[in-house]
Each structure stands twice: as C-alpha cells, then as structure tokens.
Amino acid sequence: MEKQQGYRVAVVGATGAVGEKMLETLEKKDFPIESLTLLSSSRSAGKSITFKGEELIVKEATPESFEGIQIALFSAGGSVSKSLAHEAVKRGAVVIDNTSAFRMDKDVPLVVPEVNEADIANHQGIIANPNCSTIQMVAALKPIQDAFGMTRVIVSTYQAVSGAGTIASEELRQQSQAFLSGEELNPEILPVKGDEKHYPIAFNALPQIDTFQDNGYTFEEMKMINETKKILHSDALHVAATCVRLPFFTSHAESVYIEVENEDLQVSDVQQVLSQAEGIVLEDDPSNQQYPTPLSAAGRSEVFVGRVRKDPDNPKGFHLWVVSDNLLKGAAWNSVQIAESLIKNKLL
C-alpha cells in the first residue's frame, strides 16, 4: 500500500487548553503529518511537548514561522490570529482559526463539517472554527432543520470553565478546595479575565461569558446567535441565547427549545432523525434515566442529545438537551475534521 502523503502542520497556541487537545487529536486520529511546528506567544516559547514519542520545542510565533507550512491550526486568542493568520496565508498555508477573529467575515467559511462541509470550498486561505457552544448546537439542529424545517431556536447554556482556558480550570480547582476548607475565595479570572470585576465560580453560576455588548447580550451570546444563522445559511431563523458559566471542568450542556414547521411532528420523528445523524449520539431513554451529562460526554468527540420532548402547549415546539466536550467537538476535533476535509477534497 502506498504510504499516505504527510503535511507540514503548525499548531499556534500549542500550550493552551485547546492546543493540548489539538495535539492529542492529531495523534489519536493519526493525522498525516510530514512535519509538526509548535508555536506560541513568547511567554510559552521554549517549553517542550511530546508528540508521538518525539520531544518538540515550542517556538515563538512570528510571520516567518509559517514558511513552508501547509496547514496552520490557530488557537492562541483573537489578537494572535489577527496579527499572524494573514501572514501564514501569504506564505501558502491554509489557516483553520479557532478564535472569533474572522468568523463573521463574508470571505471566511465558518464550518462544522457534519453541517456545512461544502462551504470549505469557498475558502480564501482562512477557515473559521465556530464557537464551542455553537458547534454542538448546530450539529444537533441541522438534521432536524433538513428533515422538518426549523424556524426558531432559544438556548440556555451550561458551560464548563475550560472554555475560558487552563487558568480558569485552575481557578475552579483552587476555589473549590478553598471553599471546602472554609477558606476565603479570591476570584481573579472568571467570568472574563480582562474584565473589571471577578466573581467566584466554585459552587456558583455566572450569567456572563465574554464581555457585555451594548444591547445587553454578552459576546458569547451574540456569537451563538450570529454564527448559528451563518452556519445554517438562514438569516430568517430566529435565534436567542443565554450563556452561563458553571463549576465543572469539561463539556458544555445546552437546554435548547426549537420550533419546527410541522405541528404534527412527534418526539419519535425527531429521535429517529437524530439517531441516524453523523456525529450525533442519541442518549434518550427517560424510563431508564438515560441522558447525557458533562461528565459522561467528556473525552468523547461526538455530540450527545437527550431529553427530546414536545412542548406542552405549542405543537410546533420541541425541547432538547445537547452535551459535548467543549475542547474536542467544540474546538480541537472540529478543527482537525476541517483539515481532513481540506485534504480529502484537495483544497489545500
């Protein structure tokens, strides 16, 4: 058998929470790699990381770092993407960007492969990976939209701290220990590292993810609203979101209300479509207390759906509970899927 061609890959933000999962995923899925370049800010440069048994040194990302790179996976924050993604493209790389820097740009496809893989073909050097909370929701909703038509989405999220980075996970761990020991909590990171006020996350719930916009919504909520419409190719779809940070480490959960076009639709119809959808696992058997939870979804790359039920009053309304590992399908795994699609469709 002919040896599969390998690619020259760079991971920007290799030492972060998503970067770590990106490397785990490339290794686990045996992604075809000819050379792997690990990049980061100057702060983390010099660290060593083991990949497939080989020790690699993380280098500071500069425009020149991308010479000869074919695929650049960015997850080092929006400002790094804004300053370096175009430099990578200029040098011939295709950038898969995990930040919000370019997601709403008209020229940048925003892609969840199970949902809108065809959009990748329109790329002009940059492909955006959607926000973690958006990815799992649209993955669950697309099969329903295709089968039955969908007019409306209202989501309330239950989001893990790892979405705010390794430092947020560390803060939850430290605060939880302090709380249980009766010690004082000293919040410094959450809800938003760069924002003015910080609140305890241990044994608490914070209805703020990312900064507030002028309209009273947080940026996280606006991401879910705008990205969902873009990925599902439907400006007419009504979408509203409330995003809440909670004291668990991994996986986002979502209570999703949707309205479909057909009032005769039954729970079993929705379950049937979800059970056959790519990348979706239906875990929905109330009589056996079966439903997904953040802990049960952690470490897995699928999107789990349970608690499918019809609205008690609106025959077009349905409720779902959607859970997925925010660092895998919500970030690393979706990015690697995009890279695999680029290769498969000869779009590099």
Add this chain to the structure above:
Amino acid sequence: MEKQQGYRVAVVGATGAVGEKMLETLEKKDFPIESLTLLSSSRSAGKSITFKGEELIVKEATPESFEGIQIALFSAGGSVSKSLAHEAVKRGAVVIDNTSAFRMDKDVPLVVPEVNEADIANHQGIIANPNCSTIQMVAALKPIQDAFGMTRVIVSTYQAVSGAGTIASEELRQQSQAFLSGEELNPEILPVKGDEKHYPIAFNALPQIDTFQDNGYTFEEMKMINETKKILHSDALHVAATCVRLPFFTSHAESVYIEVENEDLQVSDVQQVLSQAEGIVLEDDPSNQQYPTPLSAAGRSEVFVGRVRKDPDNPKGFHLWVVSDNLLKGAAWNSVQIAESLIKNKLL
C-alpha cells in the same frame, strides 16, 4: 403597648434542610409564638434544637401531636403530609404544607403572598407552599403579567443541591472533595434518592430533578408548569420547563424567556416595573457586570432579577435571569409569610 398575641406553632420536619431554615426564619422575623412544637419522623425524634436560647426536644409526629396547635408548618416529605396534615386540620390547626402533596388540589390555595395573597382566604385548613423553583419565577413574572400581559413562559433552571435535602448537600461536599483528591465518586443520592440510577453531581450537571413522568418531563418540570398556571390564575398561559441540578449548595437560578402582549415594550419598562415590585430586587447593570448569582443571593429572602433584555428577533419576547435562595423564599420564608398573612387577615 399591648403585647402581641402569640400562637401555638408546630414545625413538622424540624431537623431537615427546610425545617432548619423555617426555625431560623421564625426566630429572625420574630414571629409571635406562644409555644413551639418540633416534630419529625421517629428516626430524628429525640434530637435537641435550640430556639431563641431555649433547648427544645424534637418529638415523633403523630395525630395527637397536633392537639391545641394553631399553625402547623409541614416540610417532612409528601407521605408525611398525606398521612398527618388532615389530622392536624381535624384538631383545629391551619396547615402550611411545603410538599407537593396537595398543591394541585382544587380546595387548596397555592400561595406566594406577593403574587396571590387573596387566595389564602379560601383555605379549608390546608394552604400549599409552591415548589421552590416555581415561587421565585412567579414572584418575578407577576408584576410583568399585571403591567403588560404575558402569554408565554419558557424556563431552563440551574438548581442547587439543597433542594434535594441535607443528604444531597452532603453528597456534593463529599464527592467534590473526592474528585479534587483524584478519588472515585460513589453516587448514592442524586439525582433522586428513591430512583434506580445515581450519577455524580460534583463538577457535573444532571438534567433530572424528581422522577420522570410518562410524557418525558420530570415531575419537577410538571410542577413548574402546572403550579405557575394555578398561582397566576391563567390556564391559557403557555409554560414549558427544563430543570437541571447543578453542583452548588444554595439558591436556584433560572433563565426565563417570556412573551408579552405588547411588541412596543422596552427593556426599561420591564426593569421599571420589577424595580418597584414587592419582594423583588433588580440587579441589572451589564455595564458594571452587575447581575445576581446563587452565591450572592444565598441567605437573603428576596428574589433577584438581572439580565433583562429583549429577544433579538421577537419584539414581544424578553429574557430574564432570576435567582433566589431556594430554602428561604423558595421554602421557609414563603411559608412564614403565609402564616403572617393568616394572622394579619384573621384567617386562623
């Protein structure tokens, strides 16, 4: 000044999570008491509890325990209420019942004093205290319903473990410690003590509160749906609920979507009405990151509302974030308020 008349009060379930808060509330609000009888199951009988500096012994609740009692506050579970509430009424007591045993009975007023105090006048011996998650929601929604008309409610809850009793709080504490120490979790209580399966609550989220009904909704969700319509006197109101148990000890939070009758209504109109409503504290200033959280509401008897905003697509839609201490306004404080109203309106 004439000394205020005191009443002969019994607390049934005095050693439980709500019972404890009931006694704290009676003491703190200086409720007029001539005699206080503490009752429980045989299991907890014999324990001693200090009330206003005096040591009281908890006795086993029997029909005869209620001889001479004027006000009986029940919070020892539905089966205790079902077997003893009528015995108490037969002996002349008015029962304020904190369980779900009688809430939907036509003859039993279901009361949140700020919302439907007048219903107390129709009591026939038993007045029901609504479910904790219902109380805080209807307290926030009633002023909006009165001022603007309301047609629809969709709620996703974020509920504290103390709603499942002291044993559930203890389970969260033990599991959290075990998780942080890298030890195995052995769930035995949550989501529902008497149900077949148990899942870890530490650093997790469980989309099941109370047992599942045949329609796929949990009993907690059906309580929110049915009780809300009864308390707000509106069978036509559309109500849907998703109830989720989360790893914090105190206060329930709720992401509430409502539809009002008037599409010209603005966020400031809703805020204005809430800021003047009895028992409500508006904490809503996104520009200063001001919003309520479970920790900030714990130990306080009001209902806190923040994150008021208009739906991005539906001009009749609004979103709110409602938080309150589930053991105080959600249980003990609301029960004591009902008792105060009975006295004030000479309904004993």
